[in-house]
Amino acid sequence: MVAEPMIEIADVTWRYAGADTPTLAGLNLRIEQGETVVLCGASGSGKSTALRLVNGLIPHFHRGTLEGIVRLDGEPIAEQRLDVIGRQTGTVLQHPRRQFFTDSVDTELAFASENFGAPPQLIRARVAAARTEHRLTDLTGRRLFELSGGQQQQVAFAAATVHRPAVVVLDEPTANLSAAAVEQFIARIAELRAAGVTLVIAEHRLHRLADQADRIILLRDGRVTTEWSGADFARLPEKVWTAEGLRRDLPATRVLPRVFGHGPSVEPARRSPRQKNPAGGSEPSRGLTLHEIRCTRKGRPVLDIADAHFPAATVTAVTGPNGAGKSTLAHVLTGLQRHSGVITLDGRRLSRRRRLADAALVMQDVQRQLFADSVAAELRLWTDESAAGRTDPSGAPSESTSHPLLRALGLAGLDDRHPLALSGGQQQRLVVAGTRLIGRRIVVFDEPSSGVDARHLASITDVLRGLATDGAVVILISHDDELVTRAADLELRLRSLPDPVGTEQPRG
Numbered sequence: 490m491v492a493e494p495m496i497e498i499a500d501v502t503w504r505y506a507g508a509d510t511p512t513l514a515g516l517n518l519r520i521e522q523g524e525t526v527v528l529c530g531a532s533g534s535g536k537s538t539a540l541r542l543v544n545g546l547i548p549h550f551h552r553g554t555l556e557g558i559v560r561l562d563g564e565p566i567a568e569q570r571l572d573v574i575g576r577q578t579g580t581v582l583q584h585p586r587r588q589f590f591t592d593s594v595d596t597e598l599a600f601a602s603e604n605f606g607a608p609p610q611l612i613r614a615r616v617a618a619a620r621t622e623h624r625l626t627d628l629t630g631r632r633l634f635e636l637s638g639g640q641q642q643q644v645a646f647a648a649a650t651v652h653r654p655a656v657v658v659l660d661e662p663t664a665n666l667s668a669a670a671v672e673q674f675i676a677r678i679a680e681l682r683a684a685g686v687t688l689v690i691a692e693h694r695l696h697r698l699a700d701q702a703d704r705i706i707l708l709r710d711g712r713v714t715t716e717w718s719g720a721d722f723a724r725l726p727e728k729v730w731t732a733e734g735l736r737r738d739l740p741a742t743r744v745l746p747r748v749f750g751h752g753p754s755v756e757p758a759r760r761s762p763r764q765k766n767p768a769g770g771s772e773p774s775r776g777l778t779l780h781e782i783r784c785t786r787k788g789r790p791v792l793d794i795a796d797a798h799f800p801a802a803t804v805t806a807v808t809g810p811n812g813a814g815k816s817t818l819a820h821v822l823t824g825l826q827r828h829s830g831v832i833t834l835d836g837r838r839l840s841r842r843r844r845l846a847d848a849a850l851v852m853q854d855v856q857r858q859l860f861a862d863s864v865a866a867e868l869r870l871w872t873d874e875s876a877a878g879r880t881d882p883s884g885a886p887s888e889s890t891s892h893p894l895l896r897a898l899g900l901a902g903l904d905d906r907h908p909l910a911l912s913g914g915q916q917q918r919l920v921v922a923g924t925r926l927i928g929r930r931i932v933v934f935d936e937p938s939s940g941v942d943a944r945h946l947a948s949i950t951d952v953l954r955g956l957a958t959d960g961a962v963v964i965l966i967s968h969d970d971e972l973v974t975r976a977a978d979l980e981l982r983l984r985s986l987p988d989p990v991g992t993e994q995p996r997g
Contacts, residue, residue: 526702528540693735704719816935
């Protein structure tokens, strides 16, 4: 007798409510117990939607029309309660802050087991084990929304496995992770595989995951088109990667010169930086200069930069480990974060209020920046203030501004789509497009390649380079070596600040 697969998706078509076309169209997928399967494909190909079939969010949470059948461990998911599915599955969403139910690391790790009525002693043992397995002891006692995006991703992964589910689904799980954190993630994936857990992972950054996958499955237009074993995938010729828009995610091949900067949060360069302090007169002062910038959160220092200079007409990459203060710096530069110290632009002091007017930011979770009911209306929100007079009488963005950019970013023809109905990568590129159109002097991109395939990595690079050509101060915060290599001219590398004396110690 043939054993039932752990996951069976049979001839499934799914159309989100209000959508004109289905996201999945005749999807067939069979995953055996203990398999590790990686879903890849262009942005918008249906990867995240396929994961929602596995964990029951479709059809129990998302509204739409489902045809075909999905079975989990032999049982139709549509006929099971979400709490029953939740005992069998754990999920890591593309933006983990959307899945948190509590406000601290410890309570989030305990939440699922508590919710399922596990005994307190077992919960404590599981949480302690998760801290060790996921190397989270340094985050014990911390508030979730004080963590960096990468640290939140690590906590979400741990929380998804604490109740020991048979199936774990992960959506872009390495998008915000530093190189060291990716290595930790891969090690944990290997441990879960050895324990017989079934893993289904949607990813664009495929290089490190290929060694752990039993199969890599390519989706196109909502259906499976090709699949490879991990060994065969590693031997694919370059033309296949290029044709399918897949990312190789190879290590950086060039070392960027360092910008001028020093202070406790700045990692010293191993050799003298090319750029000198503009106050000394050896470099023009055009650009953004920071002096004695310090931020604390509930008495805990999170950013401390004595001096730094970001030149205009240049793309400066800000890099460093998770939790080093990169997103905090983004919020400081764009006027969203209180701080001590002074910031000047071209030698003139720039208040927080002025920065709110002069700066634009692409956040890690761009859904927080989407407000309109269509792509066209969203672009009008970006352009109304800065591009008045460049629209036609209907109010639609003009051909000379938005349409070529939308085509380059793979958004042409989506004018009437609701922004929240787009894929994560399409949402990311929509906000990038708006940032390009608004014409601000200071533009900060915080992990703009999350959810982005190889083709659109090139178009985002073009946007960054175009802003620099226009004379803007462009700051790229990223763990993506490929994007940094393609787009950046200079680098400011941050380092984590030591915890102050008296910081809460890990509890057992």
